[in-house]
Amino acid sequence: MIAPLLATTVFSASVVVAQVNSDSEADLDPADWTEKETGIPVTDKLTIEKCGTCHAPDDKGNLSRISWIRATPEGWSQAIKRMVKLNGLSISPQEARGVVKYLGTWHGLSPEEAKPVMYLTERRILDETIIPNEAVQHGCASCHAFAQPMSSRRSRREWGLLQNLHKALYSQADFQMSQPAEGHPEPEDSAEKPITRGEVALDWLSKEANLHSKTWTDWRPRIRAPKLAGTWVLSGKLRGQGRFVGEMTIAPAGNDFTTTTTLRSLETGQTMTRSGKGLVYAGYSWRGTSNGGTQPARPDAMTGTLRETMWFAPDQSSAEGRWYWGDYHEFGLDMTMTRVTGGPVLAAVAPLGVKTGAKATQLHIYGASLPADLSADDLDFGGGVTVRKVSVLSPSEAVATVDVSPDAIVGLHDVALNGTVLPKALPVYGTVDYMKVTPETALAHLGGIKYGKGYEQFEATAWSKGPDGKTGTDDDFPIMPVDVDWEMKEFPTVTYDNDIKYVGTLDASGFFTPNVEGPNPERRFSRNNYGEVWIVATAKTLKNKDGKPMSAQAYLVTTVPAYKRWDQPEVSQ
Incomplete structure (x- = not known):
């Protein structure tokens, strides 16, 4: 799980945080607010050329809007795509990469700000632990992960303008933000308006995700060209296929890098070689691709093209992240890297x-x-x-x-x-106390006719209750994978829907293959093959305290394809 996000602090008297609580601005649209915070000047010629026509420069080198936002490379890439689609920006893929590289570095996040939200760029699905309260959850995280807004830092005015953008484009966002905020009392005077979710979210983001943080101020002078050339020891884990070790050799290629990687499975002893390339934003944020050179025989095979997202420690001695693939990025190696410098390295x-x-x-x-x-x-x-x-x-x-x-x-x-x-x-x-199936809550997508399938791999793991002897506490720890028999069982939601017959198949390794998309004439009302099932694992040798085989289960929802993909190839990285 991702550690809770650390609150940022205002650190300098020279940076005046805009608190729009005065009578003169409280009822104004954010577009009419006066920007009170110090902007970050834009110095890159290409960025000024491509963005400066619409984003007017001032005498301090700031570009309107842009100089009051910091974001991840993916955040800036989204902004460029939006400019292309909505405002007619003309930009080539090569130019877009250059602009994103500059903004993702010099108008980006500090390593400490980026690490808690790396799961978004790593394409992980998990329960978020960084949402501060229910009002912010409903105001900002009803439609997307909370990591989406937390992947940027903005002035108060810019947070207000972002809310305006959501209200203009998405009616549901307007509804969610205008609702009374949870945890706040209703006004005693019926004529007064209650505090809304949007107001609570704006106040929280303005303070905890402000443009000027101490970690960014500390990091900005430390940003340097990444020196990653050399040999790195790898250690990775892929759910259902176990652990891998290996080496990666990184070589400079202009401003970017090429890679040669060898991986060895600790389960089978099989080795594989990959070649790839990568680039680094902000001195620590790696984005790369690699290929094993052969056509994958199965959807979960690592022999095809993988996307690599890694967070490098500021001293560039180690890294951690995820190498992923699949139509829904559902397959992924959890990977760590350690630089070889001459002394022993343990992987x-x-x-x-x-x-x-x-x-x-x-x-x-x-x-x-x-x-x-x-x-x-x-x-x-x-x-x-x-x-x-x-x-x-x-x-x-x-x-x-x-x-x-x-x-x-x-x-x-x-x-x-x-x-x-x-x-x-x-x-x-001392003892195996219980068993878990991961992921405990899973999502698969129908496909195979017009759309790609979204698969799921389940894994059973033995757990110890830890020193306190209590199940479900912080000192519980995983012990080892467990050899199990797999089966699907009905999750009763609709009478006689018989989902286990239609949603897909589960093989002996816990690999779930969803059914095809589209109406099924064999189902009642010709419904699609969606449904909900239990995925049940029964241990082949492990016994519980009653002498019966240990078992555990996970909840699986199989849903329709993602019919809309929010991407534009002409400006993709």
């Missing part, structure tokens, strides 16, 4: 999950530059885990034989090689 440990009391368990350690003379004294797996011997198979793999004390501390242990640490890499457990 992964396998197998996962060692039980207290286990003897002579062999743990494979994957990484880079592992010393040939690595000894048992050099490794530390935390309290209660004793390293008996070590065999170095190559500079990228070693095998440690360990004993686990019956009294070993239960939880996620670090793996340490002298001063190099791989945090929370080794689950140590």
Whole structure:
């Protein structure tokens, strides 16, 4: 899950935050407000050329509207597409890329601002944890993820103008924002207007997502050309296919980069090679593509083209993100990267999950530059885990034989090689307490005739209740994947709808393939093949406290295709 968004602060007396509460502006349209905040001058010639005709410059180098907004590369790309569609902007794809690269860097977000909303650009589906209250949720996140507005920073006037844009284009947005705000009392005087969701959202965004934040002011002078050339160790996980390790070699190519990547599956031992390219915005935000060179035999195969979205640490020593593909971006590798600088690098440990009391368990350690003379004294797996011997198979793999004390501390242990640490890499457990199916709530899309299908991959994982012995608390931790039997069961919503017959098929690996789109004459009322089902996993060997096979379930909605795609190829990156 994404960590809660940290509030930004106003840091300088020279930046006057616009609080439009005075009688003179309170009832005015935001378009009539006076911009009171200091803008960020636009210095790029191409951006001035393409944008300055409509966005008038001032004597300080500001372009109207643009200088009072900061956004992610995707946010600026959306703005350009909107200008093309609504205002007739003429711009080539190459010019659009140049403008987005400048604005995404010098009118972008700081690393600290971008990281909590990376899930939007990584195309992840998850429960958002950054929404501050119910009024803001209904006012800003009823139609799209809250990460969408939080992927930008604006002056108060610009937040007000953004609300105006939504009201003009989408009647539902006008309705949502004009409703009385949850959590605010109704006015005692019936003649007074209640506080609306839009007003609450405007106040919150003006303070917590303001144009001038301390993290941006700290980051702006630190922005530098990314120096990423070299070798990087990779560690990734793909739901349903397990974990991968490998290496990526990054080479400069003008202002961008080329990549050569080798990945090895820890489940099957199969290796694959990929080649690609990438570029970096704002000194930390990687956007790339790579290809495995062969036509995928299955929709979930990694041999085709992948999009890469990575967040690099400000010191450019490590990165994390997602490599994704699919018509709905439903397939994705959760990936971490660590730069190889000469010293040892740790990437992964396998197998996962060692039980207290286990003897002579062999743990494979994957990484880079592992010393040939690595000894048992050099490794530390935390309290209660004793390293008996070590065999170095190559500079990228070693095998440690360990004993686990019956009294070993239960939880996620670090793996340490002298001063190099791989945090929370080794689950140590006493018992398997329960099982989970992920994703717990899933969405698939019908398709295959005119539209692409949206698939779903389910996975069953064993969990420990952790040191407190209570299920569902913060110290619970995953142990290892579980071998299970899969089946679909009816989710009763409509009498006799028999969704399990129509929504699609579930194979022995937990891979769900949706049915085709369009009316189905075999269904009552010729309904489409949409529906809701339970995805149930039953363990083949794990037993619960009653001696019965452990089981868990997830909720799956299979819906119609996304008939409208919000994209314009002529200005896409």
